[in-house]
Amino acid sequence: MSVEPAVATDRGAQRPPVDWARARNQVYAAGQADALVPVELPLPEADGLTLAEPLTTLTDLPAFPTSSVDGWAVRGTGPWRVVGRVLAGGTPPPLPENGTAVEIATGAMLPDGADEVLRIEESTRTDDGRVAGTPRTTPEWRSPGEEAYAGEELLPAGTPVGPGVIGLAASCGYDQLRVRPAPRAALLVFGDELLTAGPPQAGQVRDALGPAVPAWLRRYGARVDPADVIGPVADTLSAHVAALRTALAGADLVCTTGGTMHGPVDHLHPALAELGADYVVNTVAVRPGFPMLLARVTGPDGRNRYVAGLPGNPQSAIVALVSLVAPLLAGLQGRPMPLLPYVTLGEPVAGRGNYTHLALVRVDPVLGTARPVRHVGSAMLRGLAQADGFAVIEPGGTGETGARVPLVPLPLLPSVGS
Numbered sequence: 001m002s003v004e005p006a007v008a009t010d011r012g013a014q015r016p017p018v019d020w021a022r023a024r025n026q027v028y029a030a031g032q033a034d035a036l037v038p039v040e041l042p043l044p045e046a047d048g049l050t051l052a053e054p055l056t057t058l059t060d061l062p063a064f065p066t067s068s069v070d071g072w073a074v075r076g077t078g079p080w081r082v083v084g085r086v087l088a089g090g091t092p093p094p095l096p097e098n099g100t101a102v103e104i105a106t107g108a109m110l111p112d113g114a115d116e117v118l119r120i121e122e123s124t125r126t127d128d129g130r131v132a133g134t135p136r137t138t139p140e141w142r143s144p145g146e147e148a149y150a151g152e153e154l155l156p157a158g159t160p161v162g163p164g165v166i167g168l169a170a171s172c173g174y175d176q177l178r179v180r181p182a183p184r185a186a187l188l189v190f191g192d193e194l195l196t197a198g199p200p201q202a203g204q205v206r207d208a209l210g211p212a213v214p215a216w217l218r219r220y221g222a223r224v225d226p227a228d229v230i231g232p233v234a235d236t237l238s239a240h241v242a243a244l245r246t247a248l249a250g251a252d253l254v255c256t257t258g259g260t261m262h263g264p265v266d267h268l269h270p271a272l273a274e275l276g277a278d279y280v281v282n283t284v285a286v287r288p289g290f291p292m293l294l295a296r297v298t299g300p301d302g303r304n305r306y307v308a309g310l311p312g313n314p315q316s317a318i319v320a321l322v323s324l325v326a327p328l329l330a331g332l333q334g335r336p337m338p339l340l341p342y343v344t345l346g347e348p349v350a351g352r353g354n355y356t357h358l359a360l361v362r363v364d365p366v367l368g369t370a371r372p373v374r375h376v377g378s379a380m381l382r383g384l385a386q387a388d389g390f391a392v393i394e395p396g397g398t399g400e401t402g403a404r405v406p407l408v409p410l411p412l413l414p415s416v417g418s
């Protein structure tokens with residue numbers, strides 16, 4: 001999907017809000033176009049990052065015929081004369097002739113000439129010390145290439161690296177992986193009314209986003225250093241511009257909270273104009289959260305950085321994260337566009353006219369039915385804190401009971417979602 005840049009002006013280049021699904025595609029495409037330069041890292045350091053190229057095995061798997069039991073590798077018919085022993089890690093001598101056997105351990109290499117492997121517990125000894133028994137008819141060893149052939153592609157580029165991938169990469173011979181690094185993100189919290197400690201006071205609310213947004217960003221694969229969380233930034237244009245400039249110097253993505261509208265102290269759009277930013281998306285036809293935006297700033301090195309403007313209302317800020325920031329981060333990491341699973345509505349959910357409605361729901365993990373939660377005002381976080389995701393009600397529609405609708409999952413645990 002093409003991205004239509006619009007240069008930031010101090011009025012925010014007012015256009016009709018972009019359709020929600022289209023906005024997701026536009027920000028993903030922008031991220032993909034600016035996917036981070038791959039690096040080579042030792043396997044343990046690749047955890048949580050993304051394969052920059054397909055994982056192809058460097059050897060056959062297994063690389064040699066491998067006994068899968070403890071027992072006897074035998075040649076010809078028994079009883080068999082024992083001519084040696086091979087343990088895992090050793091290289092066995094060949095079996096010289098019919099009627100000979102080598103004692104073999106699980107994981108050891110099968111000797112040349114072996115026809116079968118007899119399990120230790122299914123063997124007996126004859127009086128003259130030979131081994132007797134009937135090997136099973138199914139092979140008791142693994143053949144080279146049974147799992148994969150040398151050069152075979154096991155995983156595509158874009159696969160998130162987790163423990164399973166690290167183990168597989170090690171078993172097929174890798175010491176390092178070529179991965180796309182975690183995008184570096186910073187957060188600027190705007191709003192003179194915000195307190196950073198203690199309970200709210202008359203006219204002042206507690207900053208709910210400074211502590212929460214970095215944790216969300218990390219769950220979408222970004223790296224956020226505590227020193228890169230700044231705020232509240234003073235409600236002046238010059239302070240906004242200065243804070244954005246500093247943050248953009250070190251980050252691939254700067255998230256801001258608040259100031260997306262056009263109130264007397266909303267300075268985000270004018271600040272973006274001063275930085276020469278262009279909009280990837282400026283307002284989205286979604287409720288809640290429509291003033292969200294994503295802008296692009298080209299750095300002195302020619303590389304693009306991004307500014308995600310999250311609305312100040314806390315639930316709206318999270319809607320912007322899941323709508324714009326998650327697809328952008330997927331693109332920057334070279335991952336596929338996050339797919340949305342489907343759920344069945346267990347109760348009706350109202351539509352929001354021409355806007356997409358993202359409605360907080362709990363999902364019954366067994367039945368797969370989604371039911372709306374309460375306390376879901378855009379200024380509230382109570383509903384969000386107990387929800388499993390947002391049910392997506394399309395523009396112009398309503399969510400009837402029994403309807404199958406997409407779900408934007410909330411990544412509640414580090415290992416869930418991407």
Ligand SMILES: Nc1nc2c(c(=O)[nH]1)N[C@H]1C(S)=C(S)[C@@H](COP(=O)(O)OP(=O)(O)OC[C@H]3O[C@@H](n4cnc5c(N)ncnc54)[C@H](O)[C@@H]3O)O[C@H]1N2
Nearest residue numbers: 191206207208209210257258259260261266311312313316
């Ligand atoms: N005239 C209009 N006013 C507003 C409209 C509108 O269409 N016309 N839309 C409303 C909607 S919807 C939203 S969302 C907000 C977005 O406003 P901003 O992004 O400019 O955010 P602020 O004005 O700075 O703050 C809004 C609200 O959120 C509280 N807030 C801000 N930051 C935090 C934080 N870190 N933690 C907790 N709460 C925060 C702030 O105190 C305000 O109550 O605009 C509406 N207005």
Ligand code: MOO
Nearest residue numbers: 288289290316378
């Ligand atoms: O859309 Mo605002 O973003 O409802 O709170």
